[in-house]
Structures are given as structure tokens and as C-alpha cells.
Amino acid sequence: MSDQGPDETSSRTTWARRVSTPFRKFQRTESTSAIYLVAAAIAGLVWANADEASYEKVWNTVFSIDLGKYGVASDLRGWVNSGLMTFFFFVIGLEARREFDVGELRERRRVTLPLLAGLTGMALPVVIYLGFTVGSSASHGWGVAMSTDTAFALGILALVGPRFPDRLRSFMLTVLVVDDFVALVVIVVAYSSGISWLALVVAIALFVGVLGLHLFHVRQALPYVVGGVAIWVALFKSGVDPVVVGLAMGLLTYAYPAGRPALENATEGFRLFREQPTAELARQASESVKAAISPNARLQELIHPWSSYVIVPIFALANVGIPISGHFLADAFTSPITLGIVVGYVVGKPVGIAGISWLATKISRGSLWPPVGWAAVGGAGTIAGIGFTVSLLIASLAFTGTHLQQARLGVLTAAIVAALLTWLSFRVTEMLPLRLRAIALLGRSESIVDLADPVDPERDHIRGPDDAPVTLVEYGDLECPYCGQAEPVIRELLADYGDVRYVWRHLPLIDVHPHAQLAAEATEVAALQGKFWEMRDLLFEHQDALRPKDLTRYADQLDLDVDRFTDDLRRHVGASRVESDVDSADLSDVAGTPTLFVNGRRHHGAFDLQSLKAAVRAARARAFITS
Numbered sequence: 001m002s003d004q005g006p007d008e009t010s011s012r013t014t015w016a017r018r019v020s021t022p023f024r025k026f027q028r029t030e031s032t033s034a035i036y037l038v039a040a041a042i043a044g045l046v047w048a049n050a051d052e053a054s055y056e057k058v059w060n061t062v063f064s065i066d067l068g069k070y071g072v073a074s075d076l077r078g079w080v081n082s083g084l085m086t087f088f089f090f091v092i093g094l095e096a097r098r099e100f101d102v103g104e105l106r107e108r109r110r111v112t113l114p115l116l117a118g119l120t121g122m123a124l125p126v127v128i129y130l131g132f133t134v135g136s137s138a139s140h141g142w143g144v145a146m147s148t149d150t151a152f153a154l155g156i157l158a159l160v161g162p163r164f165p166d167r168l169r170s171f172m173l174t175v176l177v178v179d180d181f182v183a184l185v186v187i188v189v190a191y192s193s194g195i196s197w198l199a200l201v202v203a204i205a206l207f208v209g210v211l212g213l214h215l216f217h218v219r220q221a222l223p224y225v226v227g228g229v230a231i232w233v234a235l236f237k238s239g240v241d242p243v244v245v246g247l248a249m250g251l252l253t254y255a256y257p258a259g260r261p262a263l264e265n266a267t268e269g270f271r272l273f274r275e276q277p278t279a280e281l282a283r284q285a286s287e288s289v290k291a292a293i294s295p296n297a298r299l300q301e302l303i304h305p306w307s308s309y310v311i312v313p314i315f316a317l318a319n320v321g322i323p324i325s326g327h328f329l330a331d332a333f334t335s336p337i338t339l340g341i342v343v344g345y346v347v348g349k350p351v352g353i354a355g356i357s358w359l360a361t362k363i364s365r366g367s368l369w370p371p372v373g374w375a376a377v378g379g380a381g382t383i384a385g386i387g388f389t390v391s392l393l394i395a396s397l398a399f400t401g402t403h404l405q406q407a408r409l410g411v412l413t414a415a416i417v418a419a420l421l422t423w424l425s426f427r428v429t430e431m432l433p434l435r436l437r438a439i440a441l442l443g444r445s446e447s448i449v450d451l452a453d454p455v456d457p458e459r460d461h462i463r464g465p466d467d468a469p470v471t472l473v474e475y476g477d478l479e480c481p482y483c484g485q486a487e488p489v490i491r492e493l494l495a496d497y498g499d500v501r502y503v504w505r506h507l508p509l510i511d512v513h514p515h516a517q518l519a520a521e522a523t524e525v526a527a528l529q530g531k532f533w534e535m536r537d538l539l540f541e542h543q544d545a546l547r548p549k550d551l552t553r554y555a556d557q558l559d560l561d562v563d564r565f566t567d568d569l570r571r572h573v574g575a576s577r578v579e580s581d582v583d584s585a586d587l588s589d590v591a592g593t594p595t596l597f598v599n600g601r602r603h604h605g606a607f608d609l610q611s612l613k614a615a616v617r618a619a620r621a622r623a624f625i626t627s
Contacts, residue, residue: 034155048321093250118178385418524574
């Protein structure tokens with residue numbers, strides 16, 4: 001039933017709730033960490049040029065960890081490059097696994113094209129670099145020109161990219177995970193020397209053991225931590241760079257949305273603890289809360305800020321110190337090493353990524369199609385020209401002395417040029433007419449639909465025009481304080497966008513809100529007298545008073561037939577309608593309230609006005625493209 005009721009959408013509020021969500025935190029951390037990374041790189045350059053001797057002395061200081069006659073020793077730069085950076089690649093593995101489990105890449109067909117783009121985007125820069133260095137000893141450094149810095153590239157993309165970053169991020173992330181994985185394999189195969197095969201076999205056996213823990217769904221963290229450290233030490237002893245451990249362990253870590261049964265168990269655990277606050281019940285409550293959140297989400301929350309704000313900037317500080325002089329610059333920019341790296345990244349990356357994407361689309365006759373528009377694909381190609389972390393890591397393995405400094409300069413120059421080209425390409429795209437801009441950025445590929453139960457005008461409660469290009473579905477709880485806080489924001493959104501259709505569906509969380517079920521039934525009973533929206537809005541205004549006598553008073557206030565209302569409420573006439581909404585919520589894996597869907601796609605952002613407007617603009621643009 002499409003019951004409009006009086007127009008309540010014109011009320012205004014200045015409230016904006018800043019809710020932290022995994023996507024929002026990841027994006028904010030990326031963009032801010034890019035600033036930290038640039039600052040650390042500048043600090044490294046200033047330090048190396050002000051006092052090169054002290055710069056090298058600090059980073060060449062040897063540290064060792066000894067247990068009896070066994071130990072691990074390396075200089076400080078080595079601990080940063082092979083030790084701390086393991087956590088960086090662990091975070092990349094976690095984010096990639098999250099995209100595969102619950103993100104854009106859960107539809108496996110979407111993996112093929114970025115996989116091809118990642119491989120080609122690495123191969124073409126290598127060919128270009130070898131073209132500059134053919135016949136010289138510098139050709140051994142071909143690996144420097146192939147890899148993109150995931151943290152830096154995504155951070156700069158968050159700063160200069162388009163306003164619709166979700167699909168572009170997932171496309172880029174797949175490209176970059178392929179990039180990182182292949183680069184780590186190259187480090188192992190091409191840039192590891194003096195391999196101890198016994199230690200390598202031990203590392204492989206330990207990884208098989210950790211994989212067994214994963215396959216048997218062992219949830220405790222300690223075995224994985226011990227196993228990961230043991231594998232790292234074994235690879236270090238083998239002569240193979242151990243940073244690959246981080247990526248592998250991250251890819252093994254599950255990601256899943258919090259389910260309602262797990263949340264209800266967590267609530268019950270806390271309730272038992274509240275009634276009897278013992279140490280044992282506190283432990284059980286803590287375990288039930290942890291079980292509701294995936295290990296992937298918990299580890300990202302813990303490690304990602306440290307990786308972005310501490311580890312990567314320290315890596316930059318340790319590796320970009322280049323003593324710069326006019327003579328050095330003149331030699332470097334005529335050196336085949338510097339030129340091969342710059343041209344490989346600035347030309348090879350965008351041509352490789354965009355070129356193979358176009359070619360695969362044509363050959364497959366559209367069965368393979370980028371998840372974004374071609375302007376965004378081009379922007380992904382140019383931003384991939386930021387080769388920093390792994391490139392500097394390989395440079396430190398492949399070169400020494402002047403050649404190492406030339407390689408570092410090439411990497412830095414390519415990063416600056418790539419960032420500028422990306423900014424320029426997206427600014428030019430912003431100048432296009434609206435429809436062309438939407439097509440250029442979003443493309444024509446179908447969006448993933450998360451809403452399992454489509455909107456039915458004959459059944460659902462709907463506000464707004466039936467032919468609206470954007471439909472916002474909310475699963476809510478009338479006693480939920482967060483739903484109450486989101487309500488004025490949604491009303492303001494509807495007031496600002498007259499072409500948005502709003503659908504309310506019930507999800508009373510009876511384990512935490514004891515009056516929510518009856519309140520939901522009250523709105524359905526009121527709907528039988530044509531007053532659904534009036535009752536719903538009134539209940540939101542009085543969330544602290546939802547007892548049966550309060551509901552009866554509201555019925556009288558709305559001029560309903562109170563006797564009929566009371567009798568229907570007592571007989572739970574509206575219960576089946578509420579239960580239908582709850583069943584549809586389960587089909588869409590909705591666990592908490594409020595949960596929003598924009599044109600069938602789950603909204604992972606916050607519920608503040610800015611985030612919702614961005615989601616509506618993106619959905620409207622996609623609808624505009626396909627209309």
C-alpha cells in the first residue's frame with residue numbers, strides 16, 4: 001500500500017551524526033595517511049640533504065633479537081622494510097579479503113577484469129624499463145618499475161578522486177592486490193639471494209599448519225600469531241624477504257557481517273553479566289561480543305591506523321633520503337634507470353590498465369566490463385603510477401650507491417607526476433555535462449543488489465513519488481535511539497530531494513528494546529485506519545513512552561477509533577505484517593537498526609546528511625545512465 005499521509009518531510013534539523021563505519025574509517029584513514037606519508041617523505045629528503053652521514057648512520061644501526069644461540073639480526077632499515085612492512089601487507093590482505101567476502105568482489109565475475117589489468121599494468125612498465133636499460137647491468141632492477149604503492153595510491157585517490165569512490169576503490173584494490181602479490185613473488189624469486197632451502201621448507205610447512213587451522217575454523221588468535229611469527233623468522237633465515245607473510249595471513253582472515261543470532265547472543269551475555277557481574281560472565285559476555293564481529297573487521301580496527309599513520313611514514317622516512325644536487329639531478333634525469341622508471345610508471349601503468357580493460361571488453365563482447373566508467377579506469381591507471389613502498393623496497397635490494405639514488409629519484413618523480421595527472425584527469429571529467437560525467441565515472445555495469453525482497457507498492461509503506469529514480473529503504477526499530485537520531489536527517493534528505501522514494505520496514509530488536517514489537521504493531525493497526533505515517537512519526541517523537549497505555553493515548557490524539565485500535569492491538573492484528581518485514585530483513589542479512597538500502601544497495605556509510613546525500617547522488621546518477 002502506497003500510503004502517503006500528510007507531508008511531514010519539510011521539517012529541518014542541523015543535527016548530523018558522525019558514525020564510524022568500516023568503510024568510512026578506511027577511506028578517512030587512507031586520505032589522512034597520504035598526508036602523513038608525504039610529510040615523512042619530505043622529512044627524509046630534508047634530513048638526508050642536511051646531514052647525510054647521520055641519516056645513514058641511524059638507518060644502518062644493527063639490532064638483534066637473541067634467544068640463546070638463536071637470533072635474528074638486521075639493520076634498522078631492514079627491520080622497517082622486512083618487519084614493520086609485514087603489517088602493512090597484512091592490512092592490504094585484510095581489505096582484499098573483506099572485498100571478496102562482503103564487498104564488491106563477492107560476485108566473482110567482477111574479479112577477472114581487474115586481475116588482467118593488474119598483470120598487464122605490471123608487465124608493460126617492466127618492458128618499458130628494459131627498453132631503456134637493455135644491455136646494461138641496470139636491467140637487473142626491472143622489478144623497481146612494476147609495483148604500485150597501495151596505501152599511497154588509495155590515499156591520493158581519496159583526496160583527488162571522484163565523489164563516487166566505492167566501485168573505483170574496489171576495482172583499484174583488486175588491481176593493487178594482484179600487483180602486491182606478484183611483486184612479493186618477484187622479490188622472493190628474483191631478489192632473494194643465498195637461499196637456505198631447509199629454512200624455506202620449514203616456512204612452507206608452518207604455513208600449511210596455519211592453513212590447517214584456518215580450514216578447521218580455529219577462532220583463537222594466539223595460534224595464528226605464533227604461526228605467523230614463526231613463518232616470518234623461517235623466511236628471514238631462508239634469505240627470502242618475509243613481508244609476503246603479511247599478505248598471505250591477511251587473505252586468510254574471514255570477513256562477514258554481524259548476524260542477528262550472534263548479536264542476540266551478545267545481548268544475552270551482557271544481560272546475564274548485568275544481573276550477576278562475575279569475572280566468568282564478564283569473560284563470556286566479552287567472547288560473545290567478539291564472536292559477533294568478524295576477525296577481519298576487528299584486526300582492521302586494530303592494525304590499520306598503525307599501518308597508515310606510523311609504519312608507512314617510517315618506511316618513507318627510512319627510504320627516500322636522497323642527497324640532491326644540480327649535478328646529481330642532471331645525471332639522474334639522463335640515466336636509463338631514472339628514465340625507465342618514470343616512463344614505465346607514467347606511461348606504462350595507465351596504458352596497461354586502461355588498454356587491457358578496453359581490449360578485454362571488446363574481445364568478450366561486453367561480458368567483461370569495468371565496474372566504473374572509462375574516465376575512472378583512466379584515473380585508476382594514472383594513480384597506479386605511484387610506485388613507492390614496494391618499488392623502493394626492490395630498489396634497495398637491486399641497487400647500491402648512485403644507482404640506488406637514481407632509482408629512488410625515479411620513483412619519487414613518477415609518484416608526483418602520477419598524482420598530478422590523476423588530479424588533472426578528474427578535474428577535466430568534472431567539466432563534462434552531467435550525463436556524460438556520470439557515464440564517464442560510473443560506467444554502465446550493473447550495480448550489486450543487496451536487498452533480497454524488492455519494494456512492493458501494494459505492500460510496503462512508501463513516502464514520495466512512485467516513479468522516483470531513487471528508492472531509500474530503511475529497516476528500523478521505533479524504540480532504537482539511533483533510528484530516532486537518523487529520522488530528522490532522512491526527513492531533511494527527502495525535503496532536499498523531491499525525487500526520492502522512502503520505504504519503512506520494521507525490524508524490532510526485542511532483545512534490547514522491549515517495547516519495539518508492540519510499537520511496530522501499533523503502526524500497522526493504525527494503518528488499517530489510514531494513519532500509518534502519522535502514528536509512526538508520533539512514536540518517534542515519544543520513543544521514551546511506548547507502553548500500551550501510551551499507544552492508546554496516541555491513537556486518541558490521532559482521532560482513531562480507539563476501541564477498534566485497542567482491540568486490534570490486543571489481538572496482535574499487526575503482528576503478521578511486522579513478522580513479514582523481519583523475515584525480509586533476515587533474507588538481506590540485516591542485523592541491526594537503522595539499516596539503509598539505496599536502490600537496493602546496502603548503505604555502508606554513516607547516517608549523517610552528507611553521507612546520505614552522496615549515496616543518493618550516486619544512485620541517481622546510475623539511474624540517469626540507464627534511463
